[in-house]
Structure formats: C-alpha cells, structure tokens
Amino acid sequence: xxxxxxxxxxxxxxxxxxxxxxxxxxxxxxxxxxxxxxxxxxxxxxxxxxxxxxxxxxxxxxxxxxxxxxxxxxxxxxxxxxxxxxxxxxxxxxxxxxxxxxxxxxxxxxxxxxxxxxxxxxxxxxxxxxxxxxxxxxxxxxxxxxx
Numbered sequence: 001x002x003x004x005x006x007x008x009x010x011x012x013x014x015x016x017x018x019x020x021x022x023x024x025x026x027x028x029x030x031x032x033x034x035x036x037x038x039x040x041x042x043x044x045x046x047x048x049x050x051x052x053x054x055x056x057x058x059x060x061x062x063x064x065x066x067x068x069x070x071x072x073x074x075x076x077x078x079x080x081x082x083x084x085x086x087x088x089x090x091x092x093x094x095x096x097x098x099x100x101x102x103x104x105x106x107x108x109x110x111x112x113x114x115x116x117x118x119x120x121x122x123x124x125x126x127x128x129x130x131x132x133x134x135x136x137x138x139x140x141x142x143x144x145x146x147x
Contacts, residue, residue: 002137005058005126006065008037010104012053014046024108025057028121029068036064062128069125072102072112073145080114081146088138096127096134 008028012021026034037057044052059065073081084091084100092098100123103115127134 002062002128003066003069003125004062004128005060005124006068007059007122007124007126008057009122009124010055010120012055014050014052018053018055020108021053021055021104024104024121025055027110028072028102028107028112029057029059030071033059033064033068033071036061065125070141070145072123073141075112076114076145078146080112081142083114085139085142085146088135088142092131092135092138094131096129096131098125098127098134098138099123 008025010021010025012018022039025039029037034057037059040056040058042054042056044054046052059068073084076084088098091100101115101120102123103111103113104119104121106113106115107121125138127137129137
C-alpha cells in the first residue's frame with residue numbers, strides 16, 4: 001500500500017509557448033522521472049475561440065510516483081510544507097487522493113511554490129488504500145520534508 005500514481009496537469013493558453021509549459025513540468029519531475037511519465041496533450045477551444053492545450057504528465061509506476069512525490073515535497077519551502085500539513089484533511093479525498101497546486105511560472109524557473117490562484121500546475125497523487133492510511137502517509141512525508 002502507498003503512493004501508486006502521480007499526475008501533473010497544466011494548461012497552455014494561446015498567449016503561452018507550449019515548450020515552456022512542458023519545461024515547467026519537466027523541472028517539477030526532474031529529468032530522470034520525466035522519462036517515466038506518460039505525457040498526453042489534448043486540444044480544446046477556449047471561451048473566445050482561442051486554442052487551449054491541456055498537458056498531462058502521468059506516472060503510473062508506484063515506485064517512480066513515490067520518488068516523484070518525495071522530490072516535490074523536499075523542494076517546497078518550509079512555509080508551503082506547513083501550509084500543506086495544516087490543510088491536509090481538505091486536500092485528501094475519500095479515496096486517499098491528494099490534491100495541490102504549484103505556480104507554473106515559478107516551476108519554469110526551477111522553484112516549487114504552492115499556489116492557489118490561476119496559472120498553475122495541478123498535482124494529483126493517487127494512493128492505494130483508505131483515506132485514513134493515506135493521511136498518515138502524507139503527514140509523515142510532509143513532516144520529513146519540513147525537517
């Protein structure tokens with residue numbers, strides 16, 4: 001039991017360069033884990049007819065997903081780790097899935113910063129097991145990252 005998947009999702013708006021958004025995702029995962037991610041791009045039309053691409057990078061291998069989560073948490077600032085800990089109950093659903101967002105612009109620059117507005121990379125962590133066990137595991141990992 002434990003972390004089984006990790007997914008990054010970001011939108012590429014008409015005013016953005018696709019390669020820069022992909023680079024932001026690559027920098028979040030790191031080059032070694034990026035190669036184990038399945039990357040899918042979906043094209044949509046925005047409200048005003050503008051093109052929007054949704055990029056999803058998914059790691060299905062539990063060992064790689066666990067490593068990716070550890071890497072991401074270890075690169076967050078102590079304030080962000082503390083914020084995740086304080087809001088953990090609200091961020092984990094009944095299936096044990098953890099949700100949080102990082103600043104897309106900062107990720108492109110190589111910094112991981114928790115961000116709750118628009119223009120984000122959405123992180124979804126799938127967990128094999130019940131919510132209570134997931135909360136224990138996430139809390140432990142966050143406490144280790146905050147040390």
